[in-house]
Amino acid sequence: MIDKASPQPPPVGRVVATEQKPATPHQFHFWTANETSIGIGAIVRVEGAGSGEQGAGKVVYGVVTDGFAYSDLATPLHDVVGAEGDPARAAESPTVRQEIRLWTAAVLRQQPEEPLQPVPLGRVHVATDTDVAQALRMDAYLDGTEPTAIPVGLYTSGGLEAPVYLDADFLLGPEAAHLNISGVSGLATKTSAVEFLLGSIFQHFPPHKGRIAAVCFNVKGPDLCFLDRPGVLEEEDRRRYERLAVRAQPFERVRYYAPFKADGVNLNTLRTHPDLVGDVEPLVWGLREVLDYAEVLLNRDDIDAKADAFIDFLSDRVVDKEFDDGFGGAHRVVTFADLERLFRSIFDGLELGGGRGDTWRTHHIATIRKVRNRLSNISTRAKGLVTDDGPSNDLPWGRFEDRAVYVVDVANVDPLGQDLVFARIVSKLREHLERRDLGVEAVVVFVDELNKYAPADGPETYVKKMLLDISERGRYLGLVLFGAEQFRSQVHRRVVGNAGTIVFGRMDSDELATPGYQVLSPAIKIKLATLPIGELMVRHPHFTQPIFVRFPRPAVLRGRDGVERFPPAADLPFEDAVVRQLVKLDRRVRPNLVKDLIVDRREEDVRRALAHTRQTRPQDAFAHFKKHLGGRVAAAPATARESVPPLNPISDEPY
Amino acid sequence: MSHSWVDAILAAGVVPASYVPEASVGRTDLEEFTGADPVEDPELRVHSLDGVRALAPAAVGFLDGIEQWRVVGYAGVTPIVRAYVAAAIRLRRTDRRPRTIGEDADELAITRLDRLPDAAREALERAGVRVVEISADDAGQPARALPAARIEVQKARAALERRLAERRLSGLGSDEWLVVDGVLSDSSALSAHPRVLGVVKSHGAEYFAGPELERALTLPAVRRTSVFRPKSRGARRDIYSWYLRLWPWEGNDLLYGLLRVEARAHPETVARASGISAWLTAERAPLATPDRRWDRLLYPIHDVETYLRARAPRDLLPAPGSRLPRTGT
Ligand SMILES: Nc1ncnc2c1ncn2[C@@H]1O[C@H](COP(=O)(O)OP(=O)(O)O)[C@@H](O)[C@H]1O
Ligand SMILES: [Mg+2]
Numbered sequence: 001m002i003d004k005a006s007p008q009p010p011p012v013g014r015v016v017a018t019e020q021k022p023a024t025p026h027q028f029h030f031w032t033a034n035e036t037s038i039g040i041g042a043i044v045r046v047e048g049a050g051s052g053e054q055g056a057g058k059v060v061y062g063v064v065t066d067g068f069a070y071s072d073l074a075t076p077l078h079d080v081v082g083a084e085g086d087p088a089r090a091a092e093s094p095t096v097r098q099e100i101r102l103w104t105a106a107v108l109r110q111q112p113e114e115p116l117q118p119v120p121l122g123r124v125h126v127a128t129d130t131d132v133a134q135a136l137r138m139d140a141y142l143d144g145t146e147p148t149a150i151p152v153g154l155y156t157s158g159g160l161e162a163p164v165y166l167d168a169d170f171l172l173g174p175e176a177a178h179l180n181i182s183g184v185s186g187l188a189t190k191t192s193a194v195e196f197l198l199g200s201i202f203q204h205f206p207p208h209k210g211r212i213a214a215v216c217f218n219v220k221g222p223d224l225c226f227l228d229r230p231g232v233l234e235e236e237d238r239r240r241y242e243r244l245a246v247r248a249q250p251f252e253r254v255r256y257y258a259p260f261k262a263d264g265v266n267l268n269t270l271r272t273h274p275d276l277v278g279d280v281e282p283l284v285w286g287l288r289e290v291l292d293y294a295e296v297l298l299n300r301d302d303i304d305a306k307a308d309a310f311i312d313f314l315s316d317r318v319v320d321k322e323f324d325d326g327f328g329g330a331h332r333v334v335t336f337a338d339l340e341r342l343f344r345s346i347f348d349g350l351e352l353g354g355g356r357g358d359t360w361r362t363h364h365i366a367t368i369r370k371v372r373n374r375l376s377n378i379s380t381r382a383k384g385l386v387t388d389d390g391p392s393n394d395l396p397w398g399r400f401e402d403r404a405v406y407v408v409d410v411a412n413v414d415p416l417g418q419d420l421v422f423a424r425i426v427s428k429l430r431e432h433l434e435r436r437d438l439g440v441e442a443v444v445v446f447v448d449e450l451n452k453y454a455p456a457d458g459p460e461t462y463v464k465k466m467l468l469d470i471s472e473r474g475r476y477l478g479l480v481l482f483g484a485e486q487f488r489s490q491v492h493r494r495v496v497g498n499a500g501t502i503v504f505g506r507m508d509s510d511e512l513a514t515p516g517y518q519v520l521s522p523a524i525k526i527k528l529a530t531l532p533i534g535e536l537m538v539r540h541p542h543f544t545q546p547i548f549v550r551f552p553r554p555a556v557l558r559g560r561d562g563v564e565r566f567p568p569a570a571d572l573p574f575e576d577a578v579v580r581q582l583v584k585l586d587r588r589v590r591p592n593l594v595k596d597l598i599v600d601r602r603e604e605d606v607r608r609a610l611a612h613t614r615q616t617r618p619q620d621a622f623a624h625f626k627k628h629l630g631g632r633v634a635a636a637p638a639t640a641r642e643s644v645p646p647l648n649p650i651s652d653e654p655y
Numbered sequence: 656m657s658h659s660w661v662d663a664i665l666a667a668g669v670v671p672a673s674y675v676p677e678a679s680v681g682r683t684d685l686e687e688f689t690g691a692d693p694v695e696d697p698e699l700r701v702h703s704l705d706g707v708r709a710l711a712p713a714a715v716g717f718l719d720g721i722e723q724w725r726v727v728g729y730a731g732v733t734p735i736v737r738a739y740v741a742a743a744i745r746l747r748r749t750d751r752r753p754r755t756i757g758e759d760a761d762e763l764a765i766t767r768l769d770r771l772p773d774a775a776r777e778a779l780e781r782a783g784v785r786v787v788e789i790s791a792d793d794a795g796q797p798a799r800a801l802p803a804a805r806i807e808v809q810k811a812r813a814a815l816e817r818r819l820a821e822r823r824l825s826g827l828g829s830d831e832w833l834v835v836d837g838v839l840s841d842s843s844a845l846s847a848h849p850r851v852l853g854v855v856k857s858h859g860a861e862y863f864a865g866p867e868l869e870r871a872l873t874l875p876a877v878r879r880t881s882v883f884r885p886k887s888r889g890a891r892r893d894i895y896s897w898y899l900r901l902w903p904w905e906g907n908d909l910l911y912g913l914l915r916v917e918a919r920a921h922p923e924t925v926a927r928a929s930g931i932s933a934w935l936t937a938e939r940a941p942l943a944t945p946d947r948r949w950d951r952l953l954y955p956i957h958d959v960e961t962y963l964r965a966r967a968p969r970d971l972l973p974a975p976g977s978r979l980p981r982t983g984t
Contacts, residue, residue, distance in 0.1 A: 072961070074944040082940030093940035095955045096751040 012036055013103070013124035015046055026107050028062060028119035034101055040064055040527045041537075041548035042157040043127040043135050044105060048120040058112070060119045061127070061135030062105035063545045066523040071097035104521070106545045108135040127155075132162035137542040141167040150204045151244040152197060152538060153549030163244050164549045166501060168206055170541045172442055176500030177475030180450070181536075182488040188505025189533055190484040191223055194446055195554035197482075200246045201444065202403045210441035211402035215395075215425060218409040219418070219448050222270040226562035227405055228254040230555060237552035248555040253404035256280040257395060259413060260384035264607045265577035268384050269409040270559075273566035278584060283408065284611065285385060286392040287336050289424060290378060291315045296423040296462045297374050297416065306367045307374075313363065314371075318342065325349065326361070336379050336388040343372045382417030388604070391615040397428055400439030415452075419463045422453060426466055426479075433477040442478035445470070450483035451490040464492060471498035489514045502539040504546075506531040520546075574603060581610055586621030597626060605629060660764065660782030661727045661737060667774035669728035669735060675971075676726075676801050691862040694895060695882040695925050699867040702879050702929060709933035712850075714831040716744045716823060717753065719959035720816040722808045723971040724765075726801070733770035733794050736804045738763050739971050740812040741963045742819045744833070745955065753958050759819050760966075763787050763811055765804045767794030787811065817842045824848055836956045839894055839917045840885070846892035846919060852931065853894075853917035856951040858910055860885070862896075876903040876912065879932040882925045893920040899932045901939050902950050912950040 013032040017023040028046065032038050041064060048058040073079055083090035107119060111134070125131075132155050133139050141148045142165060149165035156162075170176040179197070181190045198214050205212045218224040230250050233241075241248040258269035258280050266272075267280050290297075294311045314333075317323065323331045323342070327349030331342045346360050346368065358365040379386045395406055408425060410418045426445060432438035447453060447467070454467040470481050471494060483499070485491050489511060496502070507528040511517075517525065524546070528537060534553070539546045557565065572580060575598055579591040598606045609628040618624035665671050693699070720742035728735045741760035745753035763785045768776055770791075779786055793803035820835055821844045827833060832850045839845040839853035862885055863871050871880055880898040887893060894917050902912030916931065918924040935953070943949040943957035 073941070078942040078944045082942045089940070092937075093954075094751060094937055095747055095753065095941060095958065097941045097954070098958060098961065 011123040066104040071099040153551035173475035178499040180499035181503040183505030216446040222559035225271040226557035229557035240552035258409040663778035667778040674726040690886040710930040717955040719836040736765040
């Protein structure tokens with residue numbers, strides 16, 4: 001992978017040291033010609049001075065962190081005097097003053113490493129491929145019997161270009177794990193960088209580490225809706241792919257999951273173009289799935305131990321069991337609707353019982369009412385995700401495929417619903433990885449807008465605790481968090497702090513002024529604040545200093561372009577949507593027959609029958625559906641459902 | 656050449672010393688003229704440079720030299736001086752950045768050989784260093800020995816500068832000028848060349864008296880005097896000269912910003928004197944600070960000097976604190 005034969009370029013600079021600016025084991029200064037390819041972020045190699053001078057035989061690698069230019073002008077006043085106060089004349093002087101380009105570099109590596117000494121006052125060369133590999137200590141994982149190198153981008157400086165690799169053991173566990181990327185929206189290329197890196201990981205994940213998959217939460221418009229579609233690449237992108245030895249291709253295995261809209265039959269995603277919607281699976285959860293993560297719903301408000309206890313009671317003793325309510329009613333609670341019936345009989349029973357007091361099975365009626373409110377709240381606010389009744393449809397737990405991306409589209413789901421989705425999916429991933437029965441050995445979980453889910457301040461929500469838990473323990477399990485956000489300072493310290501790999505795109509200068517960035521030199525900060533699109537600064541455990549790299553556009557269709565090429569379909573009328581769902585299950589289904597069948601049925605009943613058919617996947621979908629729908633009953637007016645509050649906008653951007 | 660000859664004579668019994676005499680006011684004309692003949696005007700006049708088109712050569716070489724010296728030992732009271740002289744020409748083309756196109760350096764020992772013990776004398780011979788002798792009288796009196804040595808150092812430097820300049824003349828392009836720090840008149844080749852200028856910033860020689868002297872020394876800024884011909888004496892060549900004031904002297908001293916320009920003795924020099932003066936005035940910027948003589952030191956000359964000093968041997972520079980008595984063993 002490394003071009004060992006590259007010829008040694010001529011020196012471009014010379015280390016200088018004065019009492020004021022000495023060379024130390026960690027930093028040195030060098031000068032170059034005024035016209036030079038050296039710039040902030042350039043990697044250089046210092047060779048011990050010539051024979052007889054100090055430091056012969058030593059090689060030091062460094063990265064340029066600051067630059068200075070000055071002339072022999074003693075005071076600015078002398079320039080004024082020389083130009084007789086006229087700035088225009090200052091440029092006309094017959095001689096140009098002597099001036100210097102002086103650079104400060106931070107040491108990346110010294111060879112030999114011991115004894116650690118000040119950098120010799122030697123010749124400075126622009127780094128070659130080999131030098132970059134040495135400087136970044138990539139030699140340790142590039143070569144050998146089981147290399148673990150994952151291409152992340154190209155280090156480019158002065159016409160030289162060298163691939164930079166991350167170490168899979170430190171990016172995806174077990175040594176270290178997680179990646180955090182921050183920078184301003186639309187310019188930092190956060191989403192793009194993660195897409196590219198996932199592609200690179202899928203192609204370069206070392207065989208000895210097993211199988212890997214990714215779960216990506218789409219939280220913004222159509223961002224991740226077209227990962228299986230090729231995007232537009234330029235010649236330069238293709239060249240970079242080639243240089244990085246990554247094939248420029250969209251993801252081969254992508255599974256999309258999206259909840260329904262409130263109507264329960266149209267999918268709540270922007271991937272609804274007729275050509276594409278076929279491979280979007282509905283994400284539908286029932287009472288069981290919700291109850292297990294009820295803590296998510298409660299701790300946003302003042303959760304108390306009593307409510308917790310009551311939920312545990314429901315979960316352990318009531319759901320999916322024969323249950324006697326104590327007022328003479330027998331229940332088998334499977335769905336939200338069943339639960340609602342149970343609640344009614346409890347309240348009725350307590351009312352009728354008069355003197356029986358205000359507790360039921362040791363649970364106070366106020367607690368019961370509170371839990372009921374919360375549960376019905378979620379089924380209202382996330383109506384398309386949570387079914388009142390009928391079976392659920394979920395990610396393929398236990399059957400995850402190698403190199404597959406599971407996109408879960410929650411972009412238009414109410415925040416409470418989003419929390420529920422995160423909490424449940426991540427917890428399930430964790431459970432299965434712990435039991436080693438997920439189907440893959442490692443999963444990358446990509447969470448965009450991480451600041452919303454693990455904010456630096458605010459209450460300790462379940463989701464935040466869960467993200468913290470992955471950050472701290474995920475690397476042993478193969479559960480790896482890739483988080484993206486505009487402002488790193490707005491994300492919980494321990495979540496970003498545990499990310500072994502930290503990436504920055506174009507940064508906001510106010511953000512750079514916050515204390516978290518004090519270690520960066522002013523020059524690095526200005527570089528970050530003006531970073532061109534497609535360039536990133538990367539920190540990785542093997543690199544002693546942050547490194548700038550360029551990466552190619554991801555080879556997938558951009559969300560924005562995707563919705564243009566594949567405009568989302570308008571919502572179908574109820575019966576058409578049902579037809580489509582059935583046709584998807586069984587191509588032989590005849591639309592008119594379906595329509596005739598459901599024409600005056602209650603929508604709930606139709607949805608339930610549809611969900612059942614989806615879950616059962618029978619040979620003859622229509623027959624199954626018809627049977628489950630049961631005999632025609634007197635057409636009852638559709639019960640007025642509680643009106644659905646308008647969905648909270650997720651972001652300011654379109655979609 | 657390294658300074659190993661110093662070690663050799665010390666080994667031969669010379670008492671070690673390390674002394675850099677105080678710098679004096681700077682280099683003066685080695686031989687002094689007296690009097691001048693009018694050339695341009697019957698009597699010295701002041702010429703304004705207003706509206707004069709400055710000469711703007713495409714390429715100008717600037718030549719300067721440096722000298723560094725140090726007493727490195729004594730044989731009895733006779734000093735042995737180690738001197739280093741160097742000169743360079745840096746050529747400035749249209750990119751306005753001077754680049755070195757010629758340089759030379761020399762090291763010499765200055766003493767009186769017959770005052771040295773045999774061993775020391777032999778050591779000097781073996782080392783092959785060029786030895787320059789001062790007179791027996793000067794060598795016997797320390798008060799005279801060092802000024803005499805200093806004159807030898809200056810001569811060596813002037814000779815080196817002259818050699819370098821003369822070598823350059825053959826390769827001088829048709830639109831290339833050579834500006835020399837100091838007088839031209841000690842070289843016939845330089846004195847006769849149409850595109851060589853000497854820029855003199857020390858004014859030891861006396862050419863005028865009375866009202867003419869007053870006119871010369873109270874010359875206002877950006878004015879020149881009439882061209883005159885210094886009266887020659889000894890080996891000096893025929894030359895034309897004029898004074899030029901770069902900066903207003905009022906508030907400083909009479910010599911502040913005052914240059915004397917030398918050019919070949921030829922009618923064309925008179926015709927060009929204003930154009931050359933306007934050119935040299937433009938050379939005021941950039942200022943040659945922090946040099947104390949910046950008011951009359953042209954920046955490109957300063958640049959040559961900086962270059963030479965950067966390349967001179969470090970061990971000849973006066974080291975602060977070096978005159979403290981040695982302690983310990
Ligand atoms: N490597 C790249 N080279 C050039 N342009 C890129 C590159 N990566 C992304 N872009 C462009 O930059 C824009 C912003 O990218 P995006 O990933 O959406 O940023 P963010 O997620 O930070 O808002 C997109 O229009 C994308 O096409
Ligand atoms: Mg984004």
